[in-house]
Amino acid sequence: MGTHVGESAGALDALWYEPRDESSPEHDAATAIPHVIAWNLTRRCNLACAHCYISAGSWHAQDEELGTNECRRVIDQILETSPSPLLILSGGEPLVREDLEDIARYATAGGATVVVGTNGTGLTDDRISSLMRAGVQGVALSIDSLDARYHDRFRHGEGALEDTLAAVDRLGEHGLDFLVQFTITKGNRDELDAIVAFADEKGAVCVNVYFLVETGRGEGMHGLGPDGNDEVLRRLTELQREYRGRVMIRSKCQPQLMRHVYERDAESPLLHYRTRCPCGVQYCRITPDGKVTPCPYMPEVAGDLGARSFGEIWRESKVFKLLREGDVGGKCGRCEYRAICGGCRARAHAIDGDFLAEDPDCAYEPAVGVATPVRPARAITYGDAPTSRLAWDAEAEARLAAIPSFVRGVVAGRVEKYASEAGYERVTLDVMREVRETMPVDFSKKVPFFARGRRGAQTRRH
Numbered sequence: 001m002g003t004h005v006g007e008s009a010g011a012l013d014a015l016w017y018e019p020r021d022e023s024s025p026e027h028d029a030a031t032a033i034p035h036v037i038a039w040n041l042t043r044r045c046n047l048a049c050a051h052c053y054i055s056a057g058s059w060h061a062q063d064e065e066l067g068t069n070e071c072r073r074v075i076d077q078i079l080e081t082s083p084s085p086l087l088i089l090s091g092g093e094p095l096v097r098e099d100l101e102d103i104a105r106y107a108t109a110g111g112a113t114v115v116v117g118t119n120g121t122g123l124t125d126d127r128i129s130s131l132m133r134a135g136v137q138g139v140a141l142s143i144d145s146l147d148a149r150y151h152d153r154f155r156h157g158e159g160a161l162e163d164t165l166a167a168v169d170r171l172g173e174h175g176l177d178f179l180v181q182f183t184i185t186k187g188n189r190d191e192l193d194a195i196v197a198f199a200d201e202k203g204a205v206c207v208n209v210y211f212l213v214e215t216g217r218g219e220g221m222h223g224l225g226p227d228g229n230d231e232v233l234r235r236l237t238e239l240q241r242e243y244r245g246r247v248m249i250r251s252k253c254q255p256q257l258m259r260h261v262y263e264r265d266a267e268s269p270l271l272h273y274r275t276r277c278p279c280g281v282q283y284c285r286i287t288p289d290g291k292v293t294p295c296p297y298m299p300e301v302a303g304d305l306g307a308r309s310f311g312e313i314w315r316e317s318k319v320f321k322l323l324r325e326g327d328v329g330g331k332c333g334r335c336e337y338r339a340i341c342g343g344c345r346a347r348a349h350a351i352d353g354d355f356l357a358e359d360p361d362c363a364y365e366p367a368v369g370v371a372t373p374v375r376p377a378r379a380i381t382y383g384d385a386p387t388s389r390l391a392w393d394a395e396a397e398a399r400l401a402a403i404p405s406f407v408r409g410v411v412a413g414r415v416e417k418y419a420s421e422a423g424y425e426r427v428t429l430d431v432m433r434e435v436r437e438t439m440p441v442d443f444s445k446k447v448p449f450f451a452r453g454r455r456g457a458q459t460r461r462h
């Protein structure tokens, strides 16, 4: 299922809505909450892509993985630390796990928003229905090329593109949100526009373009290099403007997009999002055998769930503390874009062995001397805790509680602003419906899972 960054990280981490005072690392230590967790449930996969960060394949054994009950125990621990996280269930190929739906159902019932990162080849009608019944809110699919010769060769799977494209149509028919993601390489860079147009036409909520991190099977592979990356980022800046209101377009593992957006598109909604690397602050990854790492592309182990609880690892691990409190080095440490970019920590680790080193894949050369960090022109609101000024009906409050924690504050703020301006004294479900219809944002035509609250979830504890 993956781009090297895999559908795992990729999945719905389109959504870094978490702002913070980037100039004050101590702030992270106090407020770090794992709002988004990528969970590689297995290393088994029916494909064997050249760039796979987790070196997945059909030869891995099931007994290398946490079992269903162990997964439930970990979910309980996650929910104690972060009551309504976004949980990205990925792999390897997570559809090979027969208990995927059990895990998704359990997490959903506990309060998580669950999405699945898959290569899509196993998404039959029955499987889509069963995922939806289990409460899964969205799916991330990898499409590296619209040319089967490239996609199938890259993914080492004959017929893989055909199967994944059929899955795209099925997802549309079932009404399950999906995003399209792929790793940009010399072989498919000319297809960037075509893949974005395809995703838009098919109704994807988001396109994530990944840039190679040399880890896993991607070690030894070469990306586009700093100048090649920069060229793609310039085009992505144009595309995210062109497609605004229809499909959200992001770079992944290449936060340098924000330098271009900041310089060329002051009105971009991307400037509302948390765009700096979130690993260890709002984000982490769990490996199939229960190790916790900062992100799927960073193998540095913060702790083992066989020995310590998720909460202990999140709060106390040295790796996470360093990511929250340590100073980023080299040119990233002095760069004026460090607050909105900061470089990819996984790439620094893959190339220099030091996740606090500068991101060596960036073309930008900041001036000598530590610059004052630039900030987006508009106030960032995503990630704020909800603050209520109006009374909320119980049903409206329950609807709000079903929205993932990383966007709940901003949704509450929008609802209250709308209600006040429209002269309502209470927030009701009807008011929330009206707000959805008037959302002036990136998703004006459709409301993706993360903004509408969990659908059909039987809540266990909340």
Ligand code: SF4
Pocket: 001, 002, 003, 004, 006, 007, 045, 046, 047, 048, 049, 051, 052, 053, 054, 055, 056, 057, 091, 092, 093, 119, 155
């Ligand atoms: S080998 Fe499987 S898990 Fe790895 S990137 Fe390819 S589809 Fe995803």
Ligand code: SF4
Pocket: 255, 256, 259, 331, 332, 333, 335, 336, 337, 338, 341, 342, 343, 344, 358, 359, 362, 363, 364, 365, 366
């Ligand atoms: S030098 Fe670092 S912080 Fe500045 S734009 Fe490049 S990667 Fe981002």
Ligand code: SF4
Pocket: 005, 009, 252, 253, 254, 255, 276, 277, 278, 279, 283, 294, 295, 296, 297, 298, 343, 344, 345, 346, 347
């Ligand atoms: S280290 Fe940060 S920027 Fe890089 S892939 Fe991981 S989460 Fe993304």
